[in-house]
Amino acid sequence: MRRKPVVLITGASGEMGHGLIERLSERGGSLDILALDIRELSPELKARCAHTLVGATLDQFLLGRLVSEFESHAVFHLAALLSTRSEFTPETAHQVNVGGTLNLLKLAVEQSRWHGQRVKFMFPSTIAIYGIPDLATKQRAGRVNEDQFLTPATMYGANKLYCEHLGRYYSRHYRQLAVEKERAGIDFRSIRFPGLISAFTVPSGGTSDYAPEMIHAAAQDQPYACFVREDARIPFMAMPDGIDALLRLMDAAPEALTRVVYNIGAFNPSAGEIAELTRKAFPGAMISFQPDLKRQGIVDSWPADVDDSAARRDWGWKPAHDLGTTFHEYLVPNIRQRYARA
Numbered sequence: 001m002r003r004k005p006v007v008l009i010t011g012a013s014g015e016m017g018h019g020l021i022e023r024l025s026e027r028g029g030s031l032d033i034l035a036l037d038i039r040e041l042s043p044e045l046k047a048r049c050a051h052t053l054v055g056a057t058l059d060q061f062l063l064g065r066l067v068s069e070f071e072s073h074a075v076f077h078l079a080a081l082l083s084t085r086s087e088f089t090p091e092t093a094h095q096v097n098v099g100g101t102l103n104l105l106k107l108a109v110e111q112s113r114w115h116g117q118r119v120k121f122m123f124p125s126t127i128a129i130y131g132i133p134d135l136a137t138k139q140r141a142g143r144v145n146e147d148q149f150l151t152p153a154t155m156y157g158a159n160k161l162y163c164e165h166l167g168r169y170y171s172r173h174y175r176q177l178a179v180e181k182e183r184a185g186i187d188f189r190s191i192r193f194p195g196l197i198s199a200f201t202v203p204s205g206g207t208s209d210y211a212p213e214m215i216h217a218a219a220q221d222q223p224y225a226c227f228v229r230e231d232a233r234i235p236f237m238a239m240p241d242g243i244d245a246l247l248r249l250m251d252a253a254p255e256a257l258t259r260v261v262y263n264i265g266a267f268n269p270s271a272g273e274i275a276e277l278t279r280k281a282f283p284g285a286m287i288s289f290q291p292d293l294k295r296q297g298i299v300d301s302w303p304a305d306v307d308d309s310a311a312r313r314d315w316g317w318k319p320a321h322d323l324g325t326t327f328h329e330y331l332v333p334n335i336r337q338r339y340a341r342a
Ligand code: SER
Pocket: 082, 083, 084, 125, 126, 127, 128, 156, 193, 194, 195, 196, 205, 206, 207, 208, 209
């Protein structure tokens, strides 16, 4: 009896899940989509998936059932508690972000033992794994490369950084002392994403959320009090480029990859510059700046920009959108349409 071959997506109903499921379902391919999330998927998203499961990545019973019914050849492990939310419940964040990832890595190894092929394990990491001690150092640091400032100030950042290590361990060193050398069952690949901005969904629980929140509020004629200073600066990216990066990295030939984890960048406006563009696009926008010093502190510890030359060199990373086209071609028309319909 053959189990159904699938690509498994956890956190399927989150922002990245939405974008990824749309793109994967359009691109077709030999693998059906199996979506897992703690919430029921929207009917539109559900229609794009062959199978859906409601439940947590910490539910061993559910994961066992999943192995008995499906044969996962690729995993996009997107489920996580983001940086702000994780600070309210750090221990729960650890369980979800680390425990959930460990469960999925174990599942992927087991799946690979069954079907004899390596399971591609795609893992979104984040600029939150960086921790820069103060603003003067942040300014001096400029474009930060993958090996600098690996001292995160948040539980989420610490969790993601550790999971990058777990992925590398499972890919390259798993059970290294076993008598019989075991074939690596997992091909773990990870991207450190900047803040992502989608025209179709709004984030929840992150600290880069001020950018998408500001734009979506303006489009709905709602006032928005930005929780960081006007000069706060971190990298951002249009969601379609983020999804494109995940798929590009997944498709890259293994011999082209010199790293397990890659930075990617697109643009890095200050919060004030985002407000300026938002006001131009939505002249009635009511944006004020009321920094929350604690959330501001988290943003200050993240780099102002990232060095993504390894991704550009190894797998041809190049964002399709710069700041201007993100606003004028992707965000503004789609957001306008979205709220005009609502
Ligand atoms: N967008 C995420 C957050 O703000 C960063 O990975 O938590």
